[in-house]
Amino acid sequence: MDLNFSQEEQDFRTEVRDWIAANLPAELATKVRNDAPMGKQEILDWQLILHEKGWLTYMWPAEFGGTGWGPVKQFIFEDEMARACCPRILPFGLKMLAPVLMKFGTKEQQDHYLPRMCDGTDWWCQGYSEPGSGSDLASLKTAAVRDGDHYIVNGQKTWTTLGQHADWIFNLVRTSSEGKQQEGISFLLVDMKSPGIEVRPIRTIDGGHEVNEVFFTDVKVPASNLVGEENMGWTYAKYLLTHERTNIAGVGKSYQELDRLRDLAAKQKRNGKPLSEDPLFAARLAKVEIDLMNMEVTNLRVLSAAESGGAPGTESSMLKLLGTEIEQEITDLTRRALGRSAQALTPEVDEPGYNGPHVTPEGFNNASGVYFNHRKTTIYGGSSEIQKNIITKMIVGL
Amino acid sequence: MDFTQTETRRMLADTIERYLRDQYPLMPRVEAGNSETGYQQAHYDGLAELGVMAALFSEDQGGFGGDGFDIAVVFEEMGKRLVNEPVMDNALIPGAILAAAGKTDQVEEIIGGAARYALAAEEPHALYDLAEVDTTAQLSENAWRLNGSKTVVKYANGCDGFIVSARTDAGIGLYMVNAGDASLRSYTTTDGGRASELTLDNTPSTLIAENGADLLAEAQARAIVALSAEALGIMLTIREMTIEYLRTRKQFGLPIGKFQALQHRMAEMLVEIEQARSAVINAANVMTTPGAARDRIMAATKYSIGRIGRLVSEESIQMHGGIGMTWEYDLGHYAKRLIMIDHEWGDQDFHLARFIELGQAA
Numbered sequence: 001m002d003l004n005f006s007q008e009e010q011d012f013r014t015e016v017r018d019w020i021a022a023n024l025p026a027e028l029a030t031k032v033r034n035d036a037p038m039g040k041q042e043i044l045d046w047q048l049i050l051h052e053k054g055w056l057t058y059m060w061p062a063e064f065g066g067t068g069w070g071p072v073k074q075f076i077f078e079d080e081m082a083r084a085c086c087p088r089i090l091p092f093g094l095k096m097l098a099p100v101l102m103k104f105g106t107k108e109q110q111d112h113y114l115p116r117m118c119d120g121t122d123w124w125c126q127g128y129s130e131p132g133s134g135s136d137l138a139s140l141k142t143a144a145v146r147d148g149d150h151y152i153v154n155g156q157k158t159w160t161t162l163g164q165h166a167d168w169i170f171n172l173v174r175t176s177s178e179g180k181q182q183e184g185i186s187f188l189l190v191d192m193k194s195p196g197i198e199v200r201p202i203r204t205i206d207g208g209h210e211v212n213e214v215f216f217t218d219v220k221v222p223a224s225n226l227v228g229e230e231n232m233g234w235t236y237a238k239y240l241l242t243h244e245r246t247n248i249a250g251v252g253k254s255y256q257e258l259d260r261l262r263d264l265a266a267k268q269k270r271n272g273k274p275l276s277e278d279p280l281f282a283a284r285l286a287k288v289e290i291d292l293m294n295m296e297v298t299n300l301r302v303l304s305a306a307e308s309g310g311a312p313g314t315e316s317s318m319l320k321l322l323g324t325e326i327e328q329e330i331t332d333l334t335r336r337a338l339g340r341s342a343q344a345l346t347p348e349v350d351e352p353g354y355n356g357p358h359v360t361p362e363g364f365n366n367a368s369g370v371y372f373n374h375r376k377t378t379i380y381g382g383s384s385e386i387q388k389n390i391i392t393k394m395i396v397g398l
Numbered sequence: 399m400d401f402t403q404t405e406t407r408r409m410l411a412d413t414i415e416r417y418l419r420d421q422y423p424l425m426p427r428v429e430a431g432n433s434e435t436g437y438q439q440a441h442y443d444g445l446a447e448l449g450v451m452a453a454l455f456s457e458d459q460g461g462f463g464g465d466g467f468d469i470a471v472v473f474e475e476m477g478k479r480l481v482n483e484p485v486m487d488n489a490l491i492p493g494a495i496l497a498a499a500g501k502t503d504q505v506e507e508i509i510g511g512a513a514r515y516a517l518a519a520e521e522p523h524a525l526y527d528l529a530e531v532d533t534t535a536q537l538s539e540n541a542w543r544l545n546g547s548k549t550v551v552k553y554a555n556g557c558d559g560f561i562v563s564a565r566t567d568a569g570i571g572l573y574m575v576n577a578g579d580a581s582l583r584s585y586t587t588t589d590g591g592r593a594s595e596l597t598l599d600n601t602p603s604t605l606i607a608e609n610g611a612d613l614l615a616e617a618q619a620r621a622i623v624a625l626s627a628e629a630l631g632i633m634l635t636i637r638e639m640t641i642e643y644l645r646t647r648k649q650f651g652l653p654i655g656k657f658q659a660l661q662h663r664m665a666e667m668l669v670e671i672e673q674a675r676s677a678v679i680n681a682a683n684v685m686t687t688p689g690a691a692r693d694r695i696m697a698a699t700k701y702s703i704g705r706i707g708r709l710v711s712e713e714s715i716q717m718h719g720g721i722g723m724t725w726e727y728d729l730g731h732y733a734k735r736l737i738m739i740d741h742e743w744g745d746q747d748f749h750l751a752r753f754i755e756l757g758q759a760a
Contacts, residue, residue, distance in 0.1 A: 270525045343587040343738055344550060369588070371737075372730070
């Protein structure tokens, strides 16, 4: 038993840390740290900096222009990025579509789409959920009907994250209503500029605009945009779900948020003492830290198994379940540490150059919004209930 | 033993319920926080006309209620419809303080809806402790001059005056500041209301009462009954929405309420809402009998409401899924207010500590 990273892995961590320190624009890091809204260009700016270094495709195999890093190095890289408050890499193209194209796409599709998602030409979004198909995704109804060299797509997708910026959407569509629901689904790439597509914003409870509804009315899509075989889309989507499992827990991000919370609690006062010394608050803070420490080791165990080629099991469900609950608890404690001032909405303090008074302690203007926004994490990507079903089904086996 | 409300209170509840159902849609209320005052004057006046403000005060104060259960009934009904008219902040709280200080004229104006005041008691970084007062009062040329700052004074814009807590060598007193004499910086609040930071820079004022701590304890007891009853009303509406959703939303070919995972979540929420109702009854029952025993019950109630409020907000959103996260759907607005109630007059940790402390003292 050895819980340490190897010397080579530790050197790699130092290399990544130093590079980020030298290349991450300070104003981007501040925005990420303060949970301030991030524009399209800011996300792309950081991706291009990474691309130039060759690290944007850190999770891709070398044959597709990736780094070829194994799960441990990928984890270290993600961990350092999160702790340094780097803007997140958009997962939709690089992490979700790319593995599917690499495994099931044609050479032409790979050559065309992969470079364009790296250099910022194509912004991808995901077309999975529908109004009637959330947890029960396989019941999806958006239809693609073959018509000569094209498919004609009709239907509606929802919860499309950052679809307002998207150039392309990868859709799960129904191409057959025969047999099991899962067997009539195909994986289709659709140009968002196609006539017949309408994107409508969904405003969330924190007032933000992150997700959208996407409507398809007689949208003509070249048949060559089908990925793999017709009616095999469910298999590809499932491949995607099990593919990303090593950093689903967000350990680095939670440590960064916890550090920030600890600093805040040391500055806030209750009964003349720092809040961090208040027994009730300190106990809550300690409990979430302990959960996080345990989860970190759970994550490392999964990582170690993956590095030696272990097959994926229930780990990604466990890590998703734990990771989101820990994340939510930290946002709850952060909101609470602000006391009465958590009620104030003063977005102007996050504007560049603002140097007026603050109602909430500096950097925490959006803490309540973040708390409410994070309610989504136990709902999206397979709700906690679905993750628990998966875990029990696989382990109890009934 | 009798847990039924009096006929008068039932009629009052029905009157408020009918008015709000017919005339108080949600979206104008949600957007009201962006206006200068943060509320809808026509509805504030409407509620005053219905006798809502009069129900908050006893007969010798010029009202027809003033008991804990009168306040609970009013705020439960307003919570059900997510009312953010500043009945608590601009009428109940300042009115209770002014009544206790013998300022009957001002109480009468409040009851009629003709005047609004706001209590400015909490200071930045005090974390709910109203005894943490750095603001000072000094007598000079026959006026008390105040220096300091107060945080998140709700619905301060447009008020006739502010009741400010300030320290002298003798302790914490309460002072009236004319609206025009204080400097305000206003903003929208997370729950769609409005609040201000109040700065006092040698600001003239008149003394209301020297025994500030006693009056603040009276105000706090009323605030806790009002906020807790409001929270209960919110929970009852969330409960209805969630029942409806579990019955009608289908996944895997079944109403989602057929799935045991959600049945158990729902059962826990239903049980806890009953606990919340009992907590409100406990507080309302002792509101007008000052002392450590009352304050311990107040702490127990506010703690319970904070804890259960979080559970109900989070669980109801979880059971709704994505739709519960949207601005367009009512639930999120109710959940936000329910969570923000924990950020007024002490959160669950504050009151749990207070409960322990008061228990040791008893």
